[in-house]
Each structure stands twice: as structure tokens, then as C-alpha cells.
Amino acid sequence: MFKKLLVANRGTIAIRIIRACRELGISTVAVYSTADKDALHVRMADESVCIGPPAAEDSYMNIPAILSAATTFGADAVHPGYGFLSENGDFAEACQRSGLSFVGPRARHIRLMGDKPRARRIMKRAGVPVLPGSEGTGVTELREAQADAKRLGYPVLIKAAAGGGGKGMRIVRDGAELTRLFPQAQGESELSFNSRKMYLEKYLERVRHVEFQILADLHRNAIHLGERDCSIQRRHQKLIEESPCPILTARLREKMGKAAVRAAEVVGYSNVGTVEFLLAGGGVFYFIEMNTRIQVEHGVTEMVTGVDLVKESIRMAMGEKLGLKQRQVKFDGASMEFRIYAEDPERHIPSPGVVTNHHPPGGLGVRVETALYDGYRVPVQYDPLIAKLIVHAETRPEVIARAKAALREYVIDGIKTNIPLHLKILQDPDFNRGEFSTDFLSRYVPAEPEAAHHAPVSKAS
Amino acid sequence: MFKKLLVANRGTIAIRIIRACRELGISTVAVYSTADKDALHVRMADESVCIGPPAAEDSYMNIPAILSAATTFGADAVHPGYGFLSENGDFAEACQRSGLSFVGPRARHIRLMGDKPRARRIMKRAGVPVLPGSEGTGVTELREAQADAKRLGYPVLIKAAAGGGGKGMRIVRDGAELTRLFPQAQGESELSFNSRKMYLEKYLERVRHVEFQILADLHRNAIHLGERDCSIQRRHQKLIEESPCPILTARLREKMGKAAVRAAEVVGYSNVGTVEFLLAGGGVFYFIEMNTRIQVEHGVTEMVTGVDLVKESIRMAMGEKLGLKQRQVKFDGASMEFRIYAEDPERHIPSPGVVTNHHPPGGLGVRVETALYDGYRVPVQYDPLIAKLIVHAETRPEVIARAKAALREYVIDGIKTNIPLHLKILQDPDFNRGEFSTDFLSRYVPAEPEAAHHAPVSKAS
Amino acid sequence: MPANDQARRRVVVAERHGEQMEVRELKTLLVLMRDYGLVELEIEDKKGKVRLVRGGGRASVDVTEAGSEAHVAARAGSPIKMAMRHVEATEEEGSKAAGRIELAPNQKLIESPMVGTFYRAGSPDAAPFVEEGSSVRKGQPLCIIEAMKMMNEIESPAAGRVVRIIAENGNPIEYGQPLMIIEVI
């Protein structure tokens, strides 16, 4: 068992890790920037160390400072949480080199999954479906594009291989459109990115973001803990996640779950991780990427499976064997997570400030993960995620009813939050029916130019 | 479905009922005394009505005022919670007469179970084991006592039939002691209660308080939802309750559960109720009484079974059929409830006052039921129970670890609470082993004269 | 709560804190200040000097409640009341915040002794028992509170004149809710 663990993060996930350590009897060291000296994680940890000025690169992403804090204060393990250094292979490696256990996968797995084209190639070879697209470095000639389009099947999306932001992007529904639009798109690409290289991929009209939670030990045992539907998202920000996905059949769940486990097994992955898929109509799904860390939304999986993912990640890092077989994983009821952001619900801009009144909801099936307290000043420097409300009940409609009650009880005065937006979504008939795709939020929040129809998905954590 | 429900209670249980109603889409009317005008239940309910001055008999136990409030404000149902009017058959009957649905059992079941000797007789006849004792109205002659003692087997307890408070009470271990102590006890009884009638019962040395949760509909279907061990108690106050009982075998659970269901079935009981047993060594158990209402500790049963007891009590009162068969009841993990009292942990006296800082714990497996908020003034007039911390985890040791972490996070400033006592108990080796009986708390809190070895049990809610 | 009780409460606070000012007591004062939206609080001592200044704080203090301004001020500043922004506004505030009641020394406030429905007359067709300006004898019926289908006559506690009828005919009435003001002769 680890004796002392340094939490290389802040906010709700730092609190989550500290609580797990307390339960495991591991003492904790919090690190913080000067902007976070009054943060709750600093107060909750057994020890705390200021590691630098407010800018994340000088503090929470400052590898030497964190390693120095860990060794100076005698920690034997480091938990990176999510964001910051959590998917930095160099950090994982540096920890190991300094004699610190890194709570997460091996450095090479972080690097492998961070290299998206390489991960795609490996998955494809392993028989995990990936979104069909042009091979190699892309196409320059119309006839190459025609061949690719024919192979992929219409509709297809033309993208500039060199760029993003919607420039050089066209949705093409048949051969005639391709002949007409390919040169246009290429012209735009040339103007914007000085490149005539184009990339074609299968265009999916209404997709859901469905991801599978992986849990794997260091002894090549891997299981999945079911899925999370994270389709309610806006740009790089997921807003509501739920498990189970309301449209997944048991058969499809098994099929996708197997693909997810295969994705982990084929590389010999260990610790917690998430395999993200796009789910299209007719039960067709495609691998997007694998996140090699605990996710923000891990809580909903904990609610329906009863597995404490943060404790498990620590146990796995200590070399313990997986205590659970795939067939022993039981799913109980339904759960949703509501991310509470310190933001103006009308204008969708951050709203930092002092929390003058904090009254979280409580009661049966209501879990709050937050770093807020009465009088806390939400700093401007970091992610505006200030709380997660996680609700669990027997059925999805009961989860929705309970969530409405809890969100109405929630009091966070002094700053603006997106609680009103959550309440609006909970009234939406399509949301209540479970019928939505990744574009759902555009009906409630101003649309923005998106790099591609599913681009936002891949960056959301 | 009810349209509007009047909550005839205050504090945490009122909050609990209001939350359940919100989830069911039932509008709520809170009632309050002038001492409770700033209480959270008043703020949370859709409507609120002041029904009288602070004294409970003039407000929360004032039947005409509550019925007038219900009819004036157009409620169609009344939930009594626990305490106050919850076990008052006249109130249940008056509700029905006023056209209001009473969320609870029928008036006659409340009255029947309130008449302890009658309940004992019925249970005995139905084959539910009751604590063996003198028959009829008691004994006056030594030879009658000798006959009873012989039948019961030593040790026996001599009690004054007419009174309580330890007067006229003797533990007797053999015939010689009986001959010597019976006249003494009788003399004391005569002095104190002006009565020579004595009552003998089997004396149990180390017993646990184990109760079974009953759920029954109006169509004669009844099931149990497992047990709660409530042995950690002091006088009339339970402090920690848990489920499952750490020493119960599956076989004994089934046997006791069956006895509990039989107790409910034999009288045609409906709604929620609790059958309380004393559990002695060797798996011997005795019926003590049945509580005909929701219990303070219902939460631990909710955590391990996933059944929302308050919602179910409302559904049962509406005449819905039980949706669950006995064999479908699943038990998952372990749960404990820690009652937080506003009291001086050293002197065990109430500590009312203003809560100047309130920060409840949160996270996985941590449920808080409270009516506190920052700035709330805990009134002097009512029960000092201000919060319930309910913890759930896979195993009992994990529950204990999680509870310690949560109790350490809990901040209630401005008043004194018994949180330090809870933390002491959680360190106790016997508690950790699950080895304790109803006298456990005497090692942490000053002993008091008790009416009988199990008397405190019967009044604890 | 009548105005003179409010005044007395202030003095009580002053006395209590005059002797020794512990941090704990200070905190109580601070909570009061916050809850009642005070920007300034000055207390001198036994029997002397109380200064309370309210500002445009968030607990918009001049929302007052029938009976006691303190009551509603506290409610307006309460966590859950704040939470109600998220929900449909309850009507409660509108109906109950009847405004501050000022009583002259010779005036008596008639408060409801029970929960029920307020009626100004003995039956729907009958004339009201009293109007504003009516002279009343001690013991004369002023109004009816119907509770549980019982008509409870509320009698005048003194001889005098009805100066104000506060409650609305046919409306639900709480315990302690102001009904009318009588000027004692």
C-alpha cells in the first residue's frame, strides 16, 4: 500500500482523490498555485505545498516543481487526475524515474493513445471499427477523391488535411456534388493552409458520443464497466453524461464493450481508461480515441456499477489484481452527471467570483462532488467546472425527476452558473425520450463554427 | 396520484418527504410553529402554513390545526413522518374522516401495535416468538413468581407491573435469590407505585436490537427489506444503525424476516412499518414491538436495497400494488447511519444555537439528510437530531473508512454536535469487529439508570 | 410581531452583549447583520444606544412580512429562497408579504388564533360584522375563522374602533396572521 500520495491536480478531482486516499489510509499531499491557496483541496489534504504562480504551466503543469514537491515531502505515489499532466507520457515516465508510482497507465500507453493516427491504425488492425476515411496522408486529385468516396459510400466529408476551423470543408452527398465541390474545397484549403492535400471521411449525420469505461490491472486482465452517453456537449465541453445510454440494446452493449476491451488488451493497457466511440444509426459504431486517465464523468459509472474507480486506479497502480470478472459486473439503475460550470448561462462566458452562499442538495441518490465552500473565491485562471451533481435512481425517468428536484435545491450565490440551462434541458421532450445526438445542445446555446461534425467529441474529457 | 400533500412534521424527515413528493410531482404544504418560521422545510415546500406556537402540543401535535391547514390549503394527503402524530390512531382516523389520505397504516393497526400487551398476545398466537414473561396481569405471591421463574428459566428479571424507572427491579439468577429478592422488589413497588403486582420476564444478558423493515400494500401483500442493527444506542436515543447486521447469517436473516412478515400479515398491515426484535446469543430472537411508521433509520435500508421507502409509502397509501416480490429484493453492500445531534459531546445535553458555518461532506457513497443551512438557528424546543449522515460501500470495513473521512469533513460551527463521539466509536475495536450489544455505548457515555435491560429499545424510533 | 417587541429585542441584544463581548457573540451579531441586511450595527450598553443601519444589501430588507419584518427578511436571504430563482416563483411572497404594520400606542393588532379561512360575515349573504371605521364593543364579533367546517367567531378584545382590516375575505389564514387593527378608546 502506498503511504503518501501527491495529488497533482486541483478542484473537484483533487477532492475526489483525497477522499479515496483517506478511505484507503493513504496520507495525501496537495499541491497548489498561489491562486489556489484557499482552495478546498489544500485544506483537505494532510499536507500541502505551494508549487508556483497561478499560470498552470508554472504550477499544475510544472513537472520539476511537482516532482520536487513529491520527493521533498516524501510521497511514494502521484495521482494526476484529469487535465493538466494526466495525459503527458513524459510526466508518467519522470515519476517512475524519480521512484514515484504514477497512478495511471504506463508512459508508452499514454504516448501511443495520444498519437491519434497511430492509435487508429492499431485499432483497425485489431478489428476495432474506426471511422472510415482516406488512407495515408490524403488525396490531391479528383479521381483519387472519387475512388475514396466510392469506397466510403456517400455522404462523405471533405476536409483540408492541413487545417481545421471549417475551412475547406464540404459535405458531399453524391458523385456530381463531389465533382463540383472538391475543387472548391481544395481552393479554400490552398488559400487558407497553402496545401492542396485533402482528406475524405465517412459523414455521419446524427451520432451519439458513447464511451466505455475500462479497468485493467498490470497482469493483463481488462474489463469494461459499461458505457456513458456523453452526447449532451458543446464544443469541447460535455455538459450531461449518463449511464446506461438510453438507446443501447444489451446486444449492442456487449458488442461495443467487447471492442473496447479489445482496444485495451491489444496494447496491454493498464489502470483506468476510456474508449470513445461514435454511435450512428443501425448500431454502427466507430472508435474515436482512448483517454488514458480517469474521466470527469467517472461518477456515473460508479453509481450504476458500485465500483469505486478512483480507489481501483490506486489499487491497480500498486500492482493489485483485478478483483472482478466481466460477468460479475452488475448494472443497477440509471445515473446522470450534471456539470456545474461557473458561467453566465445566457452568454456562456466564465463567471468567477466569491461564492457568498453555498447550499448543495442532498438526500437519496444525490451525490455532489465539489470544491466549493461558503466564501470561496472561484479563481479566473482555471477550468470553470466547480461542481458535479451526480444522480442515481432505479429508472431514467426517476433520475430526471430527482435531478430536477436537486438542481432546484442547489444554491450557489455570488457567481453565475449553468444550473438554469440544466433545468431547461431536463424539460426537453427529446431529452426525456432519450432521443438526441451530439448536436442537441445547439438548440439551447448559440451555435459556433465547428471544425467537423464530430470534432468536438474528440477533445471533450 | 395525490395532488397536494401536507407534511405534518419538521426537520430532516420533512425535507425527506418534500423531496420524495417533488420527484413524484406532488405539490407540498409545510406546516410550522412560530419557532420554525426560518426552518428549511418551510422554505423548501411549495406552500407553508404557520399552525401554532412553539410547544409541540399546540402546533405539530395539534390535530385540529393540522387538519384545518390541510383542508384550507386543499391538500388531499397527509404524511406524518416520525414522532409527533405519526403513531396516533386518532389522527389517522381524523384524516380519513376529513377526506384526507393518511400516508401510513390504517388507524386500527396503529392502535393495535400501540397496545403492547395486545400486540404481544397476537404475535405469540401467530407463532412469532415474544420475550417470555408472566401471563395476564402479573403475580403477587412468591409461589406464583417461583412457578413463573421455573417456567421461564433463570436468570429472570422482576419488574413492578405498575411502574418503571428501575424501581422494584431485580435481576434474579436462582431460586434462592428469588426467595430473597422478590419481597424486596415487591416492597419497593408498593412504596413507589402503591401496587404489589409484579411482572417476571426472561432476562437476556447481551442482546442486540435488530429490526426488520416491512413494506406492505393495501392488497395484503407484504415483504421485508432486510434488517437494521440498532444496538448502538443510549437511553431512548439510537446513535448508529447499520444494515446488514454484522453477525446475522443468511439463514437467521431468512428466519427473522419471515417472522417479521408474519407479524405484519397476521394483522393485515399496510404501508411501511418496522418489526423490532431482541437478538440473543445462539440465534434466539424475540419480538419487542412494531413501529407503525417510517423510521429515522430508513435510509440505511434504502442504500442496501435501492428501494425508496418514502416514495413507496406514498404509493402504498394511494392504493398501488407492491411492485416487488420478496425474492426480487436484492441486498447490495453495507450501510450505516450516523445521527448527528446538536448536543455537547461531553455532557450530552442539547446545544441549540446559530449554525455559523455549515459544510456537509459529499462524494461517493455519502448521503446527508439535514435541515441545516448556514445561519440557521437550531431551536431549543424540539428533538436535537439535526442531520443524518448515511454512508454506503461494498463492505462494512469500507463503510467505516468512508464514514470516518466524511465525519472529518463535516463542518457544523456555532453549536456543539456528537461528531467527536461518532469518531471515537469508529475507532473502537469491538465496533470494528461488529461485536457489540445494546450496552455498548455505556463505555463512551455516562451510564444512566435504565428501566430495564431492553427498555430503551422499545422507545427508540 | 408588534413594533414595540422589535424595539425590546434590540435592547435585549444590547444588554446581553454589553457585559462581555466574546467572539461567539460577535458572530451571532454578524449573522443577524447579514440576515437582516444591516450595513451598520452599533450597540452601546445597558439601556443605551442602539444604532442599526440597513443598506442595499442582497437581503432586500424592506420586504416585510405580516407580523414580523424579521421573518421575511430572513426568508428572502435564505438559501432555498435563493434556489427558488431556478423554479417558478412561488406566490407565497406576494401573498404573505403584506407590508410592515405600524401600530400607534393605543392600537391593538388582532391576530388569528388558528389556521383556517377568514370571513368578514356570518354567511355569504349577510353584511360584514364590521367595516373600517366601525365602533366596536368589547366581545363584539369582528370576523369568522372557519376551521374544519367550524365557524369560529373572533371577538374584539376591547372597546374601540376598527382602523384597518388587513385580511381579505375568503382567504386562507395562518396561525398568528394579522387580521385587523383596533384603536382602543
Next chain:
Amino acid sequence: MPANDQARRRVVVAERHGEQMEVRELKTLLVLMRDYGLVELEIEDKKGKVRLVRGGGRASVDVTEAGSEAHVAARAGSPIKMAMRHVEATEEEGSKAAGRIELAPNQKLIESPMVGTFYRAGSPDAAPFVEEGSSVRKGQPLCIIEAMKMMNEIESPAAGRVVRIIAENGNPIEYGQPLMIIEVI
């Protein structure tokens, strides 16, 4: 909040406690001021006078940077800090709440630019680089912060004299933690 407000706060508090002003009580008062948005707090003593003035917003009084007492006050008054009563008291408060550091206009505070371990000498056997009272040149090594097995020499930012060595040899050091005070010549 401007420095003169800070000053006024302190003075007022000093009046209250007279001869014996405990830092702990000071902190408590400061926390109260911050939490309740007071801009002025006046307490006279036994027998009377309390004066509390709140500023615009409720929590508008600001809390300032590391090293200042407001920082410490905020921590001491925090919810979780309060919760720590239940637990073993952390040493944090003792070690970090080193008290306010007062600097004369010609003094410079040397703060640690990194996390690590503070050493006054280049090796265990060597003499300390400087002592209190030592004269130093600009660029002269004052101490070492060991981080990741690297010895980082901290140089004097100016010529002058070491007036105080605050950090303890061999102790862990945070980013921004005060190490010593140099009087610039």
C-alpha cells in the same frame, strides 16, 4: 483593499484587546470581517460599545497574498480547517503561519523560487553561506534549495546585510516561502 484599510483594521482590534492581543483572536476577527464583509469593526471593551460597518457587497473585503496575515486568517477560518478540530491538528498552521513579516523600506524579502529543501551551506560539513549580520554582495550565494537532487544556489539580489534568516536548515520549502531578509545598503 488598500493598505491603509488594513492598518485601520489592526488598530481597531488592538484597542479591544489592550495589552494582550493574541494572534489567534486577531485571526478570528479578521475572518469574521472577511466572511461578513465588514469594512469596519470597533469593539471597546467590558461594558460596551460594538460598532460594525459593512461594505458594499457582503464579501467584498479582500483577502491578500501569501505571507500576509489575511492569508493565514482565511485558512484558519476555512470550513475544512474547522473540520480539522475533529482530526489531529495539522502542523501546517504552526509552520506556515509564520506571522506577518514587516519590512522596512530598505529591506528585501528573499522568497523561495521553487519547492525543495532549504540548506544554509553547500555541504553538511561546510559553514553556512551567511549568518544574520553578514554583509553580502549582489550575486553572492545566500543558501541552497535542493530540488530533484539538484542544488540550486539562491543569490543575493543586492548588496547589503542579512538581517534575518527565516527558514530552518534542512526544512522543506514551498514556492514563495520567505527565506531571509536583506537590508539593502
